Amino acid sequence: MDLLAHLEAYVATADETSFSRAADRLGIAQPLLSRRVKTLEEHFGGPLFDRSRRQITTTELGMLLLPYARDVLDRAQRLRQAARSARRSRVCAVGVPADCAPAALARALRAGTEHGITFGMRELPPLARVSGLADGSLGYALVRAAPEQAAFRVPLGLASAPGADGTGSGARRRTVHLEQLRPRRPRTAGSAAPSPLLLLTEDQVPYFEDRLSRTAARAGLPEARIRPAGPAATALAETLAGRALLLCTEPFARQHGAHWAPLADRALHRGYDVSAAPDRNGAGELPGRLAALLAAAVGAAPARRGGPEPGAGDEDVPARLAARG
Numbered sequence: 001m002d003l004l005a006h007l008e009a010y011v012a013t014a015d016e017t018s019f020s021r022a023a024d025r026l027g028i029a030q031p032l033l034s035r036r037v038k039t040l041e042e043h044f045g046g047p048l049f050d051r052s053r054r055q056i057t058t059t060e061l062g063m064l065l066l067p068y069a070r071d072v073l074d075r076a077q078r079l080r081q082a083a084r085s086a087r088r089s090r091v092c093a094v095g096v097p098a099d100c101a102p103a104a105l106a107r108a109l110r111a112g113t114e115h116g117i118t119f120g121m122r123e124l125p126p127l128a129r130v131s132g133l134a135d136g137s138l139g140y141a142l143v144r145a146a147p148e149q150a151a152f153r154v155p156l157g158l159a160s161a162p163g164a165d166g167t168g169s170g171a172r173r174r175t176v177h178l179e180q181l182r183p184r185r186p187r188t189a190g191s192a193a194p195s196p197l198l199l200l201t202e203d204q205v206p207y208f209e210d211r212l213s214r215t216a217a218r219a220g221l222p223e224a225r226i227r228p229a230g231p232a233a234t235a236l237a238e239t240l241a242g243r244a245l246l247l248c249t250e251p252f253a254r255q256h257g258a259h260w261a262p263l264a265d266r267a268l269h270r271g272y273d274v275s276a277a278p279d280r281n282g283a284g285e286l287p288g289r290l291a292a293l294l295a296a297a298v299g300a301a302p303a304r305r306g307g308p309e310p311g312a313g314d315e316d317v318p319a320r321l322a323a324r325g
Helices: 003-016 019-026 030-044 060-089 102-114 126-135 206-219 232-240 250-255 288-296 317-323
Strands: 092-096 119-123 140-145 152-154 157-160 197-199 226-228 245-248 259-262 270-276
Touching: 003 019, 003 030, 003 060, 019 030, 092 126, 102 119, 102 288, 126 140, 140 288, 152 288, 157 232, 157 250, 197 232, 206 226, 232 245, 245 250, 250 259, 270 288
Parallel strands: 092 119, 092 140, 197 226, 197 245
Antiparallel strands: 140 270, 152 270, 157 245, 157 259
C-alpha cells in the first residue's frame, strides 16, 4: 500500500466531505479514491467515514486519526522540499592549489553562496586535481595549462631573502632572465656554491618542468641547480635564510616577507583553466565571475586575447594586479 497516497485520499475526503470533490482535488478518478479510502479503513480496522447519509461525515475514528494523517503528509512535504533545496544548492568539492590566498578564497566562497553553490575547497597538487575531476570526487578544479592557451595567467618569479633579490643585482629590477643567474666569475676554492632554484609542488608538472629545463639549458644553468622543493615551509625557510631561490607567485612571496621579481620569460608563467567534472549532471561550467574569483585566489587574471603576446619586458598589468590581491 502506498501509505501517502491513501492518506491524501483520506484527508481530501475529510476536507471536502465528498468523494467526488476529493477526487477532483487530487486529480484522480472517484472509484480509485473510494478504493484507497476503503483500503485504509481495512488497514486501521474501522470506518473513517459514515456513508449512510446523503453527505458523508467523518466518524469518531476518522476524527481521531485525522491530525496524525495531516502531520504525516506535512512531514513528507517538508522532506520533498528539503530534497529539492539540496539539489538546488549544488554542493561540490573544488580542487585548488596549496598556495592560494585565504582572503581571496573567502571571496570565492561568499560569491558561490550568492549563486546557490556551496563550495568545499580541497588543497591538492596539480595531477591530483586532474584525477579528481576524472573520477568525480571533484566538481570543479583549477587546472594547470600552458599560459599561452589558458583562460587565466599569473606571473611566476623568483623569491629571495628580504633586503636582496638573490640574483646578483639591485632590487629595482622589474624582471629576471635566467641568464642573470649564471655565476659572474669562475668559482674558487672555498667560494659559496650558487643558490639552488627550488620548485614548489604546484610547478612540478611535466610540461612545465620540461620548459624550465630547456630554458635553463639555453641560459647555461646546470641542471643540478634546479631541484624540487620539499614542504613549502622548508623551502620558504631556506629562501628567507638566503640559501635558495624559490620559484613562486608574487602573493605567496609577499605573504611570507620575501623579495620577489617576475621572470621575463612568459612561457614559464603559470596558466590556469577552471574545469568542471564531465559528469556534473548538467551543471556545466561555472559562471564567469565565480571562475575569475577562483583564479584570483592564486593571483591569476584573465589572459588577454585577440592580440599579440606581450614582449618579455612588458608588464602584464591585469595579472600583476590580481597577484597583489
